[in-house]
Amino acid sequence: MPEEAKLKFETTNPLYPVTVRSGSTIHDKSNQTVLFWRDYLRFFVHPELYCPDKPQEFRDLISEYSQRTRDLASKLLQGVSKSLGMEKDKIQKAMDLDHGTQIFAANYYPPCPQPELAIGIPPHTDHGLLTFLLQNGVGGLEIQHKGQWFHVNALPNSIFVNAADQLEILSNGKHKSVWHRAVVNNEKTRITLVVPNGPSPDTIVTPAAPLLREAPAAYGPMKYMEYVNVQRVTRLHEKPLLDRLKLH
Numbered sequence: 001m002p003e004e005a006k007l008k009f010e011t012t013n014p015l016y017p018v019t020v021r022s023g024s025t026i027h028d029k030s031n032q033t034v035l036f037w038r039d040y041l042r043f044f045v046h047p048e049l050y051c052p053d054k055p056q057e058f059r060d061l062i063s064e065y066s067q068r069t070r071d072l073a074s075k076l077l078q079g080v081s082k083s084l085g086m087e088k089d090k091i092q093k094a095m096d097l098d099h100g101t102q103i104f105a106a107n108y109y110p111p112c113p114q115p116e117l118a119i120g121i122p123p124h125t126d127h128g129l130l131t132f133l134l135q136n137g138v139g140g141l142e143i144q145h146k147g148q149w150f151h152v153n154a155l156p157n158s159i160f161v162n163a164a165d166q167l168e169i170l171s172n173g174k175h176k177s178v179w180h181r182a183v184v185n186n187e188k189t190r191i192t193l194v195v196p197n198g199p200s201p202d203t204i205v206t207p208a209a210p211l212l213r214e215a216p217a218a219y220g221p222m223k224y225m226e227y228v229n230v231q232r233v234t235r236l237h238e239k240p241l242l243d244r245l246k247l248h
């Protein structure tokens with residue numbers, strides 16, 4: 001993309017439909033400088049397609065990719081619905097997936113001369129239901145399990161699927177949202193294509209009613225876009241927002 005076209009989209013507000021960002025620094029809580037070693041292009045693809053209109057071939061591809069990945073998300077969520085003992089289209093309806101929020105993000109992590117001083121993406125959970133991730137064969141994604149970081153060895157040509165916050169709320173805690181980060185290396189460029197799939201912006205997400213026969217609600221209700229907004233300001237290095245919505 002030409003430099004002027006990039007500048008048109010440059011913004012720090014993740015709710016803005018199209019975002020282009022280059023690496024930056026922040027200060028964490030203990031006032032250490034942390035380098036973000038990532039350039040990215042990120043935009044909403046559903047319910048409205050905000051893809052830049054040049055090049056047109058890219059827009060056409062994104063439009064098709066968005067449709068196909070939405071179909072995949074629907075199918076997986078039908079399976080999740082059934083696995084939770086609910087009708088297969090229960091999640092589809094409760095989350096209003098026909099108007100679901102879908103984002104496309106292309107992340108570019110060039111080799112970093114001092115990877116121990118930088119991070120690709122700091123630890124976080126994703127805010128939606130399911131996130132899809134494709135990578136160019138170079139690892140870097142890590143997930144936390146019982147307080148320890150584990151490297152993800154994604155299979156070649158596979159789509160890696162992470163459960164996200166709204167799925168944890170909806171499933172009343174049965175599917176845990178994954179705390180993850182991306183680290184960088186000093187040898188190879190890493191590229192990832194990430195597609196978060198969430199409820200429609202105005203859906204008020206609560207634990208699914210049929211699950212409340214077995215256990216009391218573990219989370220309070222919150223409108224999805226409000227959640228995204230609150231997560232935006234609390235996100236970096238903080239305790240997951242989800243923990244703050246927990247009722248017990």
Ligand SMILES: O=C(O)CCC(=O)C(=O)O
Nearest residue numbers: 107121140141182192194
């Ligand atoms: O690029 C990666 O490995 C992680 C990306 C990610 O976590 C995100 O975009 O939310």
Ligand SMILES: [Fe+2]
Nearest residue numbers: 124125126180
């Ligand atoms: Fe993520």
